[in-house]
Amino acid sequence: MEPSKQERHSKDPVEPGPVTVLGREPLAPNMQLLTVQAPVVASKIQPGQFVIVRADEYGERVPLTIVDWDREKGAVSCVFMQVGTSTYKLGKLKAGDVLPTFVGPLGKPLELDRWGTVVVAGGCYGIGSIYPIARALKEKGNRVISLIEGRSKFLLYWLDRLEAVSDRVLVSTRDRSMGNSVDGPNAVKDLLASGERIDRVIAIGCTFMMYLMAEATRPFAVKTIVSLNPIMIDGTGMCGACRVSVAGETKFACVDGPDFDGHQVDWDLLLARRKAYLGPETDSGER
Amino acid sequence: MSKKQIIPKKTPMPEQPPAERIKNYDEVPYGYTREQAMAEAKRCIECGRPLCVDGCPVNINIPAFLKLTAAGDFRGAINLVKETNALPAVSGRVCPQEEQCEAKCVLSKRYESVAIGRLERFVADWEASQGSPPLPDLPPPTGKKVAVVGSGPAGITVAADLVKMGHHVTIFEALHEPGGVLVYGIPEFRLPKAIVSREVEYVCRLGARLVKDFVVGAAETVDELLERYDAVFLGTGAGLPWFLNVAGENLNGVYSANEYLTRANLMKAYRFPEYDTPIVRGRRVATIGGGNVAMDSARTALRLGAEESIIVYRRSREEMPARKEEIHHAEQEGIRFELLTSPVAFHGDSNGWVKEIECIRNELGEPDASGRRRPVPIKDSNFRIPVDVVVLAIGQSPNPLIAKTTPDLKTGKDGVVIVDNETMKTSKKGVFAGGDVATGGATVILAMGQGKKAAKAIDEYLKTGQW
DSSP states (O other), rough: OOOHHHHHTTOOOOEEEOOOEEEEEEETTEEEEEEEHHHHHHHHHTTTOOEEESSSTTTTEEEEEEEEEETTTTEEEEEEEOOOOOHHHHHTTTTTTTTTTEEEEEEEEEOOOOEEEEEEEEETTTTHHHHHHHHHHHHHOOEEEEEEEEEEEEGGHHHHHHHHHHHHEEEEEHHHSSSSSSHHHHHHHHHTTTOOOOEEEEEESHHHHHHHHHHHHHHGGGOOOEOOOOOOOSSSSSSOEEEEEEEEEEEHHHHOOOOEETBOOOHHHHHHHHHHTTTHEEEEEEE | OOOOOOSSSSSOOOOOOOOTTTTSSSSSSOOOHHHHHHHHHOOOOOOSSTHHHHHHHHHOOHHHHHHHTTTTHHHHHHHHHHOOOHHHHHHHSSOOOGGGGHHHHHEEEEEESOHHHHHHOOOOHHHHHHHHOOOOOOOOOOEEEEEEEEHHHHHHHHHHHHTTTEEEEEEEEEESSTTTTHHHSSSSSTTOOHHHHHHHHHHHTTTTTOOOOOOOOTTTTTHHHHOOOOOEOOOOOOOOOOOOOBBBBTSSSEEEEEEEHHHIHHHHHHGGSSSSOOOOOEEEEEEEEOOOOHHHHHHHHHTTOOOOEEEEEESGGGOOOOOHHHHHHHHHOOOOEEEEEEEEEEEOTTTSSEEEEEEEEEEEEOOOOTEEEEEETTTOOOOOEEEEEEOOOEEEOOOOOHHHOTTTTOOGGGGGGOOOOOBOOOOOTTTEOOTHHHHHHOOOHHHHHHHHHHHHHHHHHHHHHOO
């Protein structure tokens, strides 16, 4: 039997409305945590998905990774690094500000299963991104090794949070201020060389880190999933700016991804396309 | 036979001189004055069998609106036009009139047709100049709720009609501005955005609710919408850009027209750095394609400061699908046409930026499925065009996001949603579709026409419950 009119209308889920900033705090130099009231996104978001944000009416559409959410309260948190005009503007937001655009969830959810031992590696904003992934993998019954990297100890964050959802947390720092290896890819290599069984690696961070991670695991044939971060505009498959080449085929990172098999990605192309607007970005920042 | 005196030529419409307009983003034609409009409308000879009406996809009563315009009753004229066309200020500017109403005008056999499109634009602009149009009396609410997905021409039309029938309408838009292709695709110099926002505002004043930044297929599926709405209309357009699948297509500097125009129009990159979104301002820009989107891209490139803007099209001028006026304007502005030419590869520099297009010359063979003569490559005719930006304007198809998340929605070639052409019903109960998502990429007026049909059928369905 079809539901009556009354039942139908009482089923109204979260009403879309203005997205308000609940808070913003620095996690590390240039690294910010932004929490907003966004019930639509909070009700649907899955690990691996992202949102697109505009800081003001003149702003670019910037894809941001989601690092945590509270479905009950309708709150969503993102981490971003302040690198250019748009993220600089995001870094000025304060509680009570209304974002003109906060749209999502976008992209496919990350494939989650019980694989055995999974390494989740994060660098930069990716340290935040891997948190909900580690949590979900742990809930699925995996042995989770979280692996975070940074140039130095003071650039790392959320160790405590990751410890709470991981069986092991490994730290790498370029200056060896913390941990035993210089970066995540080397840490994974060391693990594999020591005979540790790893069933899957998931890496999120700057393009170069993900590239190195894919190269580190390639000789060991350990499936390595990377979350690609090309330039995007609409995030719904409309513009093609985010096209990447995977296994020789052009894919749109926004709708076909953002997660792909790192051993199949054309990294040279991705690295080149990431740099397309370096000049204008500098001009925009200098105004 | 009419005894009216025949005036052979259209009243010219004043426009910005080409040398000036390529330096700004303002609209090219200024539009008719009252006097010019009345003079032009008087050119209608009031023939016995007005075929112009058949040529119009929404069958506007053209002779009657021309007669009212000729008499200076612009209010009467616009009201008549709006009976069948919700967006006359838009269609007056972007309709391919030379293939539709004006092609059927009896004058066009020996002289120039009546400038129906320009007059449609005139009466719409006249109305806007009179302040906000009064709202019609609405029937009592029916209590029925309809979700309209997409705020382009089809969605706006459906929403306006359904609200006027007393239904509750919510329009969902994925982007941060409503208007669909009218906003992200068609440039300001061809369709000022103030016109689009005026039309959307009118629909909202009528009582429709607009939800921006909401991606149906991601934030909610169609099935989830159907739990809360009595019917769903899909007017999601043709937003998936096509690529050529030739070498070097992913080099930096190679854009889909969707990306290029979205950056320029929706994100206002032409006003960078006032707006934050950048766009590559090439010195030599080549646009691949021969449709309106190609003309828009090539002309946008000029306005972004290109020294040379080139159209590369695989067939000859005869087969170009763009509106005549757009081709004419592009030529006036100094755009170079490389006809009977197809790209075979893009070559880049050591930093991954495009620097040359390798092309091959074509000759025309037998007509293909589209009825146009097929381009046949001439062996060993390869040559290269130096460029720093390439825009691919070779077509688009519906975005697969909704079809992928709606298993029982039947789609055909290129992901086009299959509909009944009379009712715009899809294969899924309660779901209707119209515009480019159902045609694969046609005109604004056709999208509005389908929107009209869909609104009627949705109303019928809501009243009877019959599918």
